Amino acid sequence: MTTSLGAPRAVPTEAAERAAEAAAGLLVHTVAIDDVGDLLARLPGPDPARTFSWVRRGEGVVGWGEALRISTAGPGRIRAADAAWTAAVGRLRVHDEVGLPGTGAVAFGSFAFSPASAAGGVLVLPEVVVGRREGRSWLTTVRRADAGPAARAGSEPPALPTPQPVTAPGQVTYRDGALSAEAWQAAVAEVVGRIRAGEVAKVVMARDVVARAAAPLDVRHLLGRLAADYPACWTFAVDHLVGATPELLVRREKGLAACRVLAGTIRRTGDDADDLRRAAELARSSKDLEEHELAVASLVKALRPYCASINVPDAPFVLHLPNVMHLASDVTGVVDGALGHPSTFPTHGAGGTGPSSLALAAALHPTAAVGGTPTREATAILAEAERMDRARYAGPVGWIGADGDGEWGIALRSGELSASDSHEVRLFAGCGVVAASDPAAELAESEAKLQPMRGALAGR
Numbered sequence: 001m002t003t004s005l006g007a008p009r010a011v012p013t014e015a016a017e018r019a020a021e022a023a024a025g026l027l028v029h030t031v032a033i034d035d036v037g038d039l040l041a042r043l044p045g046p047d048p049a050r051t052f053s054w055v056r057r058g059e060g061v062v063g064w065g066e067a068l069r070i071s072t073a074g075p076g077r078i079r080a081a082d083a084a085w086t087a088a089v090g091r092l093r094v095h096d097e098v099g100l101p102g103t104g105a106v107a108f109g110s111f112a113f114s115p116a117s118a119a120g121g122v123l124v125l126p127e128v129v130v131g132r133r134e135g136r137s138w139l140t141t142v143r144r145a146d147a148g149p150a151a152r153a154g155s156e157p158p159a160l161p162t163p164q165p166v167t168a169p170g171q172v173t174y175r176d177g178a179l180s181a182e183a184w185q186a187a188v189a190e191v192v193g194r195i196r197a198g199e200v201a202k203v204v205m206a207r208d209v210v211a212r213a214a215a216p217l218d219v220r221h222l223l224g225r226l227a228a229d230y231p232a233c234w235t236f237a238v239d240h241l242v243g244a245t246p247e248l249l250v251r252r253e254k255g256l257a258a259c260r261v262l263a264g265t266i267r268r269t270g271d272d273a274d275d276l277r278r279a280a281e282l283a284r285s286s287k288d289l290e291e292h293e294l295a296v297a298s299l300v301k302a303l304r305p306y307c308a309s310i311n312v313p314d315a316p317f318v319l320h321l322p323n324v325m326h327l328a329s330d331v332t333g334v335v336d337g338a339l340g341h342p343s344t345f346p347t348h349g350a351g352g353t354g355p356s357s358l359a360l361a362a363a364l365h366p367t368a369a370v371g372g373t374p375t376r377e378a379t380a381i382l383a384e385a386e387r388m389d390r391a392r393y394a395g396p397v398g399w400i401g402a403d404g405d406g407e408w409g410i411a412l413r414s415g416e417l418s419a420s421d422s423h424e425v426r427l428f429a430g431c432g433v434v435a436a437s438d439p440a441a442e443l444a445e446s447e448a449k450l451q452p453m454r455g456a457l458a459g460r
């Protein structure tokens, strides 16, 4: 009998086998290009099924087209996608002349909040990715090996397509989603009752509204507005889901994991002096501080098994966004490459660098900030009380590279563009409900959290 010193591979799933088959014969080529400027302005067309984005402060990656798609479902949807991506990466031929996070093979992904959701999960390797970071820009193209001779290193990069003009949504009307504002407040009141009865400490209650635009929605219009209005957020588009989230579930880069936990919110008034006073109030509010501490503690507990060391700030800072302010904590950890968790998912990269960014996302989702405390009981209550499927809202959204590094946000301040009606988008927002919560105040908070998408839908 031989003993393997390497990490045992996870049993290949059907999704992994299919992904490996589809990846065989694909060539991925990254070249440096002149500064691309506004990444979002490079997106060629309006189609939300073929447009991808992960951009913050003008840096990140955008992509279009579809060279490879991994679809998963159920409780193992995130881990199965991770395993399938590893299998695909093993078969891709990658020629990367730049070597930065986001170069080489990059897949964009989004996953349903609930394991029971029909929305499942998806990872897409686009045909073209354009990226920008620290003054460097690059272009990645994916093509079939049998589609003619490859571009040689050092030859002129292929020209980017001229984008079609971006169209504005025109007049937008709104209607109730699963629950009217009144019915949602009643549902919140009911949940407050269950919290006061001691069932759980906190439940994050979300609601949806449906927007209908006069013109077919151009995902680039929404992305452009979100990025301009919310530069501190990650502006994303993956498989019909679009938004600008302030919350980073996890980034893994060169062995370091980083998470931005948000919990505790106050609306902005638009009056600077008043907002400063409110920010100070938030930083002292024992209800919000306690809620925040719970969220940080549960994240740290979930992250700890994957890290050799973890750094937790002593106190949160106040993150100022144009619509709301949040208590925020940036938690970092050194990913334990030696330990990994090979029994539950494969390790990435030749050297085995421990759990990938997506494996970490799988371990951390759902956080207390979007589910509640304790997670299992709270998510069962919200599934019942919200009377809707959250679909990809509040699930992990982001990208992963060939080495497993990547960034996964929590899909907040977002909407799901209808696949069957190009004029419609379903917007979502939620709030942490605790024993002291007032339904009317929670409704107002949810309205403030809908503002980024409402603003992005506004004509102009």
Ligand SMILES: C=C(O[C@@H]1C=C(C(=O)O)C=C[C@H]1O)C(=O)O
Residues within 6 Å of the ligand: 204, 206, 247, 262, 263, 264, 265, 326, 369, 370, 412, 413, 428, 429, 430, 431, 432, 433, 449
């Ligand atoms: C659920 C949302 O936001 C979450 C809930 C927060 C809170 O209750 O204070 C703060 C930030 C997010 O973690 C949302 O934006 O839809």
